[in-house]
Amino acid sequence: MRTTLEWQIATIQSIQVETSTVKTFTLAVPSWMPHRAGQHYDIRLTAPDGYQAQRSYSIASEPERQGVIDLTVEWLEDGEVSSYLHEGLTTGDQLEVRGPIGGYFVWEASMNGPLLLIAGGSGIVPLMSMIRHRAKTGSQVPTRLLYSVRTPEDVIYDEELRQRPAFRDGLEIFYTFTRSQPAGWTGYARRIDRQMLSEVVEPFGKEPLVYVCGPTLLVESVANQLVQIDIPPARIRNERFGPTGGTQ
Amino acid sequence: MTDILQSDMNQALMMDGNAVAGTLSEVFAMEMTTSLAECVSCGKRSEMGGLLAFIQTPGFVLRCPACKDIVLRVVVTPDAYYLDARGALYLRLVRQ
Amino acid sequence: MANPFISKGFFGRRRQPDAADRLPPGQYLTPDFPVLSAGPTPRITLDDWTFTIGGLAREPFTWNWKEFTGLPAQTFTVDIHCVTKWSKLDTRWKGVSLELLLEHVDLDPKAGFVTATCYGGYTTNLPLPDIVNGQAFVAYEYDGQPLLPEHGGPARLVVPHLYFWKSAKWVNGLQFMEFDRRGFWESLGYHDRGDPWKEQRYQGD
Numbered sequence A: 001m002r003t004t005l006e007w008q009i010a011t012i013q014s015i016q017v018e019t020s021t022v023k024t025f026t027l028a029v030p031s032w033m034p035h036r037a038g039q040h041y042d043i044r045l046t047a048p049d050g051y052q053a054q055r056s057y058s059i060a061s062e063p064e065r066q067g068v069i070d071l072t073v074e075w076l077e078d079g080e081v082s083s084y085l086h087e088g089l090t091t092g093d094q095l096e097v098r099g100p101i102g103g104y105f106v107w108e109a110s111m112n113g114p115l116l117l118i119a120g121g122s123g124i125v126p127l128m129s130m131i132r133h134r135a136k137t138g139s140q141v142p143t144r145l146l147y148s149v150r151t152p153e154d155v156i157y158d159e160e161l162r163q164r165p166a167f168r169d170g171l172e173i174f175y176t177f178t179r180s181q182p183a184g185w186t187g188y189a190r191r192i193d194r195q196m197l198s199e200v201v202e203p204f205g206k207e208p209l210v211y212v213c214g215p216t217l218l219v220e221s222v223a224n225q226l227v228q229i230d231i232p233p234a235r236i237r238n239e240r241f242g243p244t245g246g247t248q
Numbered sequence B: 001m002t003d004i005l006q007s008d009m010n011q012a013l014m015m016d017g018n019a020v021a022g023t024l025s026e027v028f029a030m031e032m033t034t035s036l037a038e039c040v041s042c043g044k045r046s047e048m049g050g051l052l053a054f055i056q057t058p059g060f061v062l063r064c065p066a067c068k069d070i071v072l073r074v075v076v077t078p079d080a081y082y083l084d085a086r087g088a089l090y091l092r093l094v095r096q
Numbered sequence C: 001m002a003n004p005f006i007s008k009g010f011f012g013r014r015r016q017p018d019a020a021d022r023l024p025p026g027q028y029l030t031p032d033f034p035v036l037s038a039g040p041t042p043r044i045t046l047d048d049w050t051f052t053i054g055g056l057a058r059e060p061f062t063w064n065w066k067e068f069t070g071l072p073a074q075t076f077t078v079d080i081h082c083v084t085k086w087s088k089l090d091t092r093w094k095g096v097s098l099e100l101l102l103e104h105v106d107l108d109p110k111a112g113f114v115t116a117t118c119y120g121g122y123t124t125n126l127p128l129p130d131i132v133n134g135q136a137f138v139a140y141e142y143d144g145q146p147l148l149p150e151h152g153g154p155a156r157l158v159v160p161h162l163y164f165w166k167s168a169k170w171v172n173g174l175q176f177m178e179f180d181r182r183g184f185w186e187s188l189g190y191h192d193r194g195d196p197w198k199e200q201r202y203q204g205d
Helices: A080-086 A121-136 A158-167 A194-204 A216-228 B002-007 B009-013 B017-028 C017-022 C065-069 C098-102
Strands: A008-019 A022-028 A040-046 A052-058 A068-074 A094-101 A115-120 A143-149 A171-177 A209-214 A236-240 B036-039 B045-047 B052-054 B060-063 B070-076 B081-084 B088-092 C050-055 C061-064 C074-081 C086-097 C113-118 C123-127 C137-142 C156-158 C171-177
Touching (some): A008 A068, A022 A094, A052 A080, A068 A080, A115 A121, A121 A171, A158 A171, A194 A216, A216 B009, B017 B060, B017 B070, C065 C137, C074 C156
Parallel strands (some): A115 A143, A143 A171
Antiparallel strands (some): A022 A068, A040 A094, B036 B045, C074 C086, C086 C137
16 A cells, blocks of 8 residues: 655646536546545646645545546635636646645445445535446435535535436435525425434434535534434534635 | 624635645644644644634744644744744644 | 755746845745734733833833723834745834833833733744834734724734744733743744844854
8 A cells, every 4th residue: 555645737627617616627637546535636726936836625426437537626816726726727737746635535335334424515526526426336225315505506416316216226315505495495405403413413313424524614504413313423524615716 | 793703804805724834834844734733722632624723814823723822933934934833732733 | 955846937026126235135025915814813801901011120010901002102004024934115103112111110220121021922032122212013004994803902002123933923921031942933933133134044044
């Protein structure tokens, strides 16, 4: 097993627009190795004068998809790296990357469940890798995704998420739209709270595996609420993404 | 609740050990987010991915999620890594 | 160690040509005011806040908030430079000059260094010559408003001619010493003095 990570040059194979502020970059990675769902890669940019900027981006693709990684990146208004990635990169361009990184916020089908995935905004990215990996392994582990976004237009992987519950493999998806809802919406329309969590986790009893990912303030809030509804802390994994773009 | 959530950019910028996993793997030559650290102040044992991380600073500061005291500090200079682990009673790195 | 891979079209933050002579080496201009902290924001009420000068002085001296803000204060407009490479020009502060504060104590002639202490536990060390002659102040207003907690409020040290990690947030005192004692970042590789014009970022620079 590799003990040190080396930087390598990846090539952009394709770019997919997910929402008005989110793009997925499919990168061909020369020294690709299977990652674990939930891990990330670091991207490093170097200017001609040697100035460097580096950020981490979660892998959206499943490890079963070999040779490439999907990195889904949200454009942040004062984001030095996200601006560069979003504005003007095309197929064939190269990026210096390092990974896969992370051992704490990972889920593999062998870890079983039941599985509760809680995402705020771009926090869906590593959870999507888990969902895709789960499907590829044929796992039937009961899984619920609770996905909090501001508006329907902010849902990342919208098409794919609509289709997945129809596969009837034990995955259910709950959305909560905190600012504006689709026409005729009867589902959740507020920030995640203790009541919502109790309802969503109800069939899973007290021992689900829980993964929470998104802006720090959402993760902090949900973490407190999970404790309040008696989910054992040892069953909870968090990944904080820092501040989100455009919260104000 | 909204006012509290929006008033502290410092907290909004806080991350966790996952965000510094790459640098930790440089310092320790291995994946560190599942390594355990026991907090000297309160005794809580956390996986390093679960430590709170302040990364906007001149160096990284990892804090205990329970008592918020410092567990680990890392500075990366052009020539060296500086590591202060006095906030951890021990670090437990799993042999591969 | 030169990195051969250059990212196509990436220039990062740019040095403004007309500000070039005001930027120390290696610094970039920012219009924002980034929040950089080593920990959660300490929450101190003004009722609890105190500021103490002590250490190598005949007697320590302590002010409470009312007394401190009752001292003659000045407005300062200064450039600030962070060791993480951002600089911000013409920042406006209101506060009390350290000169004035030092008039309230009788410093031992052996005192050559000072440690700034803070709510939350942060410390930084400074040579005495760098905090006298109007080079340092304790600020409680920024840009005409009370200093926000995330930027160091109720009060912070401002020493603009040194890297901004020396401008300790949530400052609550100054301890004078004969010998230098490394503070929070200085004990982990950062420079004891931190002059941005000499690029004194790290120990040994």
